[in-house]
Amino acid sequence: MPLIASRDHPPAGAVLARLHEIHSARGYLPEADLRTAAQDLAVPLSQLYSAASFYFAFSFEPRGKHTVQVCLGTACYIRGGDRLEEKIETLLAVRPGETTRDGEFTLETVHCLGSCSMSPVIRVDEETYGRLKVDRVSRILKKYRPDGTGESSVEEQIS
């Protein structure tokens, strides 16, 4: 029986929180999980889908094991962030939003990771690499490949 939209609603932010939860657990937003979520939260599926399709944080396709985010915020752009992006595109043979064929890396561009004094900056998973020059990029990525060789993060490198 179709629902006549009720005046009740889930708490503010509940839809976003649930989408984040699914995304963290599954790496993307599977259709079945979204359908279940719509029922649990008692919101129309179309509303949930609308939100899921709008925000850059969410993907309907499985992501790679590692997410590489290149910051293209103003300060990073001015200090060569687009060059880093190009280098990574060349190395991984993907465009922003895409995942490498072997499922290892998903490349994204973001506008501002908030480390503007360290520009240009990239983030791989939870680690931020700042004050970068193009030639360090391949070493950083190597670290995340299955064989694990390659440059350590800024923190590890200094130590």
Place this chain on the structure above:
Amino acid sequence: MKIRTHADLEGLRAEGDALLHSARPRICVGMATCGMAAGAGAVFKAIGEAATASGLDVMLVSTGCIGCCQQEPVVDVRMPGQGRVVYARMTPEAGERLIAALSAGELPAEHAMAVIPEPGSALPEKPQGLSHLPRMEDLPFYKKQQKIILRNSGRIDPRRVEEYAAAEGYTALERVLLHLSPQETIDEITRSGLRGRGGAGFPTGKKWDLCSRAPGTARYIICNADEGDPGAYMDRTVLESDPYAVIEGMTIAGYAIGASEGYVYVRNEYPLAIERIHHAIEQAGELGLLGDNILGSGFTFSIDVVRGAGAFVCGEETALITSMEGGLSEPRPRPPYPAVKGLWGQPTVINNVKTLASIPAIVAKGADWYAGIGTEGNAGTVVFSLVGKVANTGLVEAPLGLTLDEMIHGIGGGGLDGRQVKAVQTGGPSGGCIPASLFHLPIDYASLSHAGSIMGSGGMVVMDEETCMVDVALYFLRFTMAESCGKCTPCREGTRQMVEILTRIVEGKADPGDLDLLEEVALWVKGASLCGLGQTAPNPVLSTFRYFRDEYDAHVNERRCPAGVCRALVRFAIAPGRCTGCGLCLRECSVGAITGEKKQPHRIDEALCARCRACYDICPEGAVEIAR
């Protein structure tokens, strides 16, 4: 144990005080996101391990950001009986040597940047052997700054509410809950002259007043921490370095307008800020500083955190509300304004992080004190993120009225690598570029607006002679185009049209008619868009048109990029006379366009060259030439 009385609060303060003025050496490492990106984590680890190994009993604290981000990793050491010194550009090895020196009872000179005097304490102003060091407040970077929003940043452990309390935290909340009525609280803020620090600069007291009077069955206070301006990171810094200031500010706001529920909407791209505010809320709850009967006043207030998901438009008030209500994010027509009809149609105050962080200081020290800082109609301080092609980057908090010149050349130390500063871009993608010829202007809401820009969130991106202003306009328009929610015709269609025209211009494929069309579309999008995103999206175009029309003309009429940036219009070549064959450019090139033997002049293959300037920037001999 819940804090219910003044005595309880004093007890908490004493605990914090014991930590801030410990009898052990107190070593604070700046571990906000940018500190971490610079390697502070490794420094922290090295110091900790060295202290354990040497048996030295220290207090090792991870704090937030001290502001001079250029100098990260920064370590602030307080040695009982000796003094307090700030160390810059620390490394793990230097950290080990620091412990060694402290073990010998000394503060080392290596990496020392400045001393921080503690007036009224037993500590000497300048520790032994360090009399040559300047005071922190005398450094050119800090001289004109005044820390109110960032008063505790880098000083206290952001995970310890007792340190916050010891740093005069909760003085304001106590005053409000026990001695002021909601209306008196609102009046205090109105008298202070505080204006919203999110960008629009709307008088905060007035907003609170409107909300408190609007009819509704519930009221809400929302902290807008969706800092979307690229180049701006002050909100992040406040949340990571001093989350309790925001909580206290929100609680005061809640009391003033009659809200029992508050939300902090944080950008998804700030995981550490999200973690810190969550933790602070939890701790505050455990101590009864949030929840029922706060400070025994009978006032109940709780805060929830909402995590954004990557949408710049959510920084706009009504779009933030629709985002929280659970669908996609899109703005709503105003009027009605959120203060009257906001979340779930109820009166809602949305304030920026920095606005809320200012509240406790204002209430504790009084409206008159705050109103006396800054200039007429521009009370108080603003936090600026000074970034880009400037020597000293970092967060700068200063009273309004400081000139752009003082900011960029005084505090900022002038252009990076001694280059000529051409312009400063303020206010993020909603703002405009102000040319160097106008750097005598004071930084205040009206002046920036008359100059064709906006204050915005306080972002200040410095640009030099190697920045192409047309390229900058295109950069910002690509950003706003991608972030446009798509609801209204002008923003959705207009930003794309502007990007198309600008792209033609930078590729050397435009004609003079394109410039007229660009201006016409820009004015339309500015005047007819539904929300602030669209209304301000054309500002980068309009301001660069106003001040850098010659660059546009060169691109269109001469197919030339004066700054040597636009890829379709430049050629790179290596001057064989200057090239030493060091090979740096060859390694830096991401498309393999450079060939050459070691110690032999290298060559760029024009057909392969992506014209990204990487070789130009890295060449130590200046051997790469740009033909425009």
Place this chain on the structure above:
Amino acid sequence: MPTVTINGTSVTVPQGTLLLKAVEEAGITLPTLCHHDALSPYGACRLCMVLITAPRRALVASCAYPVEEDLAVETHSAEAVQARRLALEALMARCPRSHVIRNLAEREGVTTTRFGMPPSERADELCMLCGLCVRVCRDLIGAAAISFVGRGSERRVGAPFALQSDACIGCGACAEVCPTGAIRMEDRGDQRILHAWNTRIPLARCPGCGRFFTPAPTRFLKDMFPEMEAIWDVCPACRQERTARQWATEHPLIIQ
């Protein structure tokens, strides 16, 4: 009852009246696409722009602006006209094959567009994202079967996952309310096909004549409102016949 001045003419309207309606009272019809009297203001198409000259100067969308006392408005100032024209140029470029938009544009003096044309695969686009279909389905009908998807110039309307919608009741309100005819609805055999949403809804058969006449999912109306039983059960033609017969029975023609 506030009094507002439209192009110099005073008009008095009830509190809460939208400026668009006040302008109508003054005898002026502004072009609109995303406005509908039965739905709350949306303010998306930006065609109904007017210039407020007092108490302050502002270009606003009249469909979403509630009148205030002493408001002074100019509907055809240069700014307002320019705003309308450029919006129509932009929409013409988005939907080059839409007659509705072309006609609206011509009435505002716009016959060509300087905006870039869409790629060939979108040349037949008729949807200009007014949102009326989404809003009527969600706010008036309460089914919320469709919504906006994506962002910016990729924004479009659709059912979740572009699949058959589970929530659609086949009422056709979306098709009815679409100003450009972008939503094609077709009754074919025992199905109602909403092409735009990849959705097929079974139709119920009339027990009287055997024709398929109403979307089966709307049966819930019968359960919710028992008095609708008589209306829902038979098709309009049979119902007319039945009513006529009933009337004739109750009012027999007496032949003298």
